[in-house]
Amino acid sequence: MIKKSYIIFLVVIISFLGISATWVITKANQSIQELPPVIKKVPDFEMVSHLGKPFNQDSLINKISILDFIFTSCPGPCPTMSSNMRTLYKQYKLHPDLQFISISVDPEYDTQEVLKAYADANGVNDQRWKFLRADMKAVKKLSTDGFMFMSESLPAGHSVKFVLIDQNGNVRQYYNGTDAGSIAILRTHINSILKNIKPKA
């Protein structure tokens, strides 16, 4: 009853729409998951975790790391940053390859005990989230040379960025640690890296 030509026309239109849509979806997916090439390698450093264990550049190898700079008595953006970090920490609890690192920019006040208490307050109960401290000079050096942050007015003037570091200790991307949209992008990047390293593991 319906002419054959109509059916052919319909099939052609739908195929055309389907192919164009596939192209757009693929492009969009690639653009979301696209990670920039290596920005720079994290330089050598030496710090101590809230559990009293040493932590250096080698601790970044074979792990995906999300790193930020905070201080526990910070009234400003740190609570938001730590809360975002805590959400990620909870969401990725099944992935020991993903570690979270918060470096104190106020080592005088943030003693190992203070950091331990802060970790407890954030519900940290395993090795995946580490709170690091070192003397102020070393912190400034890592912040400036390692991550290209401004460090003149620490502790108050620390960066609110989250840094994504790949399994080879390379800085791959920066995210606004206070912004839900940025965190959503970070999550996509974490997922794509985790999927990529899965076969090796």
Added chain:
Amino acid sequence: MKRYFQFSILSMVFTYLLIFVGGLVRVSGAGMGCPDWPKCFGRWIPPTSLSQLPDYIDPEKFNLVLAWVEYLNRLFGALVGLIILITFILGYLHFKSSKKVLYSISGAFLLTLLEGWVGAKLVDTVLDPITITIHLLLALVIIGLIIYSSIQAYFAIVGNFEKDSKYHPHAKNVILGILVCLFIEIIIGTEIRGGLDMSRKDNPLIEGIILLKMLGPFKYMHTILGFSLLGLTLYLRKIIYDNKFKSSPFMVNSVNFIMVLIFTQILLGEALVFFEVKPLMQLFHMWFSSLLIGLSVSTYTYWKISIEQ
């Protein structure tokens, strides 16, 4: 008058394409490709590189592909708005006497303006799920009105093409039942889609198929209503083919097309559940449902014309 009919068909085709493009924006995650409205990153032509961003926008939000996908949707939307405006003006010029044509195309035009405004709100509310659903439902009402007005215009031009038809007394209620079920089905569908997005946010690495299982009752309602729709359509087909009555080829073709589409929709829907939630399949699942709305409105209009003297 003929010019009006041509433009109303053009409006219909372009509105359908726009619904497809809108769905594409949704499945490719480009909804926030431009964080501002109506401009994109403060520009009428979206930036093609980071250096073109104005200083008050965080460069981190910029994704070239998503910005252009979203912006093309807006440009295409503006074009469709323009076509509907021309159709509306032609309707006003030629169909002052036919209230059915004039009212429906006026409604379509006004709702198109509203639709643009809802689109802007979507960006403002950072893709609020309820606003997304309203955005889709409005588009469906607009397409329904455009189709109704084109068929009524065709009737005004060629005379009563349904005068020889005589439909089963149940036909009207069955068609209306199909329309109502379709709307409910689409709303549930958007809920499933929205729920899937939410739970995916909370469980980033779980496959879509497991998330779908977590959605529970909505999914079953969607399936049950889908099969009810199939039942209604098969019944409609039966009474349309009944020898005691007489159906126009328009009606027969529309009902057959509805049946084929509902079969396809059930297959697509179940494929989404049992295999993987593929964006392309989601897109067509949504788009076919908009075709179904259009076809059901057509059958209703044919029936309505058949009882005119």
